[in-house]
Amino acid sequence: MKKLTALILLITTPYVVIADQSADHAMHQADVFVDGSAVDIDPDQIKQFTADLQGGQVAVVSVMGMVCDFCARGIEKTFKRDKSVTKVDVDLSKGKVLIAFDTEEPIDRAEIDRKILANGQNVTAVQMLNI
């Protein structure tokens, strides 16, 4: 009986809570992306971040739930796997992620959202800056 209980626990744990995944997905769909002026950016931080960039674009992403340095590491790692990303920085105090892209092509906001969500946080706004 104990063996059976152990196997059931190990195998079924993800399915017991499958409803939660649906709820989370629904919340994700309801995210609102805001352009431009609604996003609070520290000019000094932007200046420092872009000082060594040669063109391209910078995404300033407002993130909910990014309260810890250790947790934000995953965001940096995820974006650095993208070959068009040259630099990533995090501002924990304002809940912002700065991402430098070396391309002039339009950046896919949905992809930014997906990568943040893959790390377990939510995007509330994205502002694109041309360098």
Next chain:
Amino acid sequence: MAFSDRAKHSLYYHYSPTYKYSVGVEAVKNRHNGDEHSYLRLTYLLDRKNTQGSQRNLYLQSGVDPVDLDHYFYGVHGDWETRRLFSGFGYRHVVDDEVDFEEQFVQFGVAPYLGDYGDLHTWIMIKSKKNTLFGSWSTYPVLRLFKGNGFAEFGYSDQSQWDIHLMYRF
């Protein structure tokens, strides 16, 4: 992840395909009876609530020794944290062929300063823990430090002895 306290020494490698769950292997030496087991572990994020200034998590955890299926555990743990405050709890029921036991803890902490990304982050905490193998609750101070991908937590009390938790994120 390495963990050591009065009840056990543990070394745990895990991989998270998504933020929703992780799978891994945990080698445990039970310091009460000297037994050693390797558990296949599954941790599932049951619920997460992100706000602008906080995050709350609730996890289910389970593990089973594939060599001896009579050894397994299950439980829950959770936390709520801001950049300044932390609270967490955990409960685990361990089934053993000699004697089943339970581990419980609650933990509260405050960050004395708010570091920037990449700085050394420090938390001063208090933790209360009970293992039914040893009886009553034990409460003791804990120091948590992390920087970059490294994390270390140290607690000590006369009753529970050292409570050490080390982690590195690859």
